[in-house]
Amino acid sequence: MTLNEELYKIEQDAQKTLEEASTAEYLDAFKVEYLSRHGILSTFLRGIKDASIEEKRTVGSRANTLRIELEQKFESKITTLNKGLNRKIDVTVPGKRPAQGHLHPLTIVRREIEDIFLSMGFEIADTPEVEEAKFNFDLVNIPQDHPARDLMDTFWLNDGRLLRTHTSAGQGRVMKNRKPPLRILIPGRVFRNEATDASHESTFHQFEGMMVDKDISLADLKGVIEVVLKKILKREDAKLRFRPSFFPFVEPGIETHVSCLFCKSGCATCKYSGWIEILPAGMIHPNVLRNVGIDPTKYRGFAFGGSIDRLAMLRFGISDIRLLWSGDPSFLKQF
Numbered sequence: 580m581t582l583n584e585e586l587y588k589i590e591q592d593a594q595k596t597l598e599e600a601s602t603a604e605y606l607d608a609f610k611v612e613y614l615s616r617h618g619i620l621s622t623f624l625r626g627i628k629d630a631s632i633e634e635k636r637t638v639g640s641r642a643n644t645l646r647i648e649l650e651q652k653f654e655s656k657i658t659t660l661n662k663g664l665n666r667k668i669d670v671t672v673p674g675k676r677p678a679q680g681h682l683h684p685l686t687i688v689r690r691e692i693e694d695i696f697l698s699m700g701f702e703i704a705d706t707p708e709v710e711e712a713k714f715n716f717d718l719v720n721i722p723q724d725h726p727a728r729d730l731m732d733t734f735w736l737n738d739g740r741l742l743r744t745h746t747s748a749g750q751g752r753v754m755k756n757r758k759p760p761l762r763i764l765i766p767g768r769v770f771r772n773e774a775t776d777a778s779h780e781s782t783f784h785q786f787e788g789m790m791v792d793k794d795i796s797l798a799d800l801k802g803v804i805e806v807v808l809k810k811i812l813k814r815e816d817a818k819l820r821f822r823p824s825f826f827p828f829v830e831p832g833i834e835t836h837v838s839c840l841f842c843k844s845g846c847a848t849c850k851y852s853g854w855i856e857i858l859p860a861g862m863i864h865p866n867v868l869r870n871v872g873i874d875p876t877k878y879r880g881f882a883f884g885g886s887i888d889r890l891a892m893l894r895f896g897i898s899d900i901r902l903l904w905s906g907d908p909s910f911l912k913q914f
């Protein structure tokens with residue numbers, strides 16, 4: 580490399596380093612590296628003393644011009660930087676309040692449900708989301724050829740297990756190896772392999788409640804449901820009605836309807852009936868008790884399974900279930 584080329588390289592590097600130096604520390608480092616007595620430029624100048632007179636003159640003069648130019652640029656950068664640092668700060672400008680987070684509507688409702696049941700002496704059980712068909716279907720009286728299996732489109736795993744389609748799957752797990760009296764609440768996520776729309780999601784949340792003891796009757800079930808629904812929906816004046824229905828795991832089965840929260844004379848949510856179906860329930864089928872080793876001639880129980888998503892939608896007036904898992908801040912900010 581000729582001296583000219585060497586100087587050109589130093590110039591390029593120095594300009595780039597100076598350009599990029601944005602703090603006092605970097606500028607100081609630049610000054611030491613290029614402009615100090617033992618810096619790159621001085622070292623270069625000392626190194627040309629053996630060059631020809633002609634070369635000394637041209638290269639030396641170029642090097643000195645470069646030094647002056649770099650020093651000027653350096654000074655101007657330092658001045659700009661200091662100006663920025665000395666900028667006046669107006670301490671009376673109001674501060675920015677940090678955004679405060681809050682609980683998701685599903686969490687709010689789930690925690691309230693849990694609190695209400697705990698206050699009534701229930702215990703809360705957490706059972707697996709990845710479940711065996713035995714617990715999801717067989718033990719709750721939905722055998723292999725039962726048409727109810729087709730009603731619950733199921734996500735099957737390669738190993739024969741499945742994603743639970745309802746929290747009823749936890750009944751067998753909890754009741755097995757336990758002796759009544761039992762008061763259990765099983766809240767959690769459930770999964771259905773089906774198309775989504777405003778009232779259907781492939782992932783949603785249920786709570787399964789059950790109580791097993793010697794003298795349990797439908798009256799106990801109605802009493803518990805009434806307390807829970809009125810508290811969760813924040814509507815002490817809500818009217819409830821019960822209608823007979825069929826679910827494989829209960830006998831008799833009942834549907835709970837609550838008077839519409841949004842209208843007096845009919846709206847889209849209640850399908851113009853004034854009532855909203857909300858909580859399938861019933862007396863636990865003797866087969867289910869027998870399946871988990873509890874003698875149905877000695878013990879009876881009730882069970883119900885509610886959708887936490889549906890209760891949250893009714894409570895907060897949410898029209899589309901898909902919003903709950905949308906993660907959309909403009910939706911979530913409203914709670």
Ligand SMILES: [Zn+2]
Pocket residue numbers: 839840841842843845846847848849850851853854
């Ligand atoms: Zn209505």
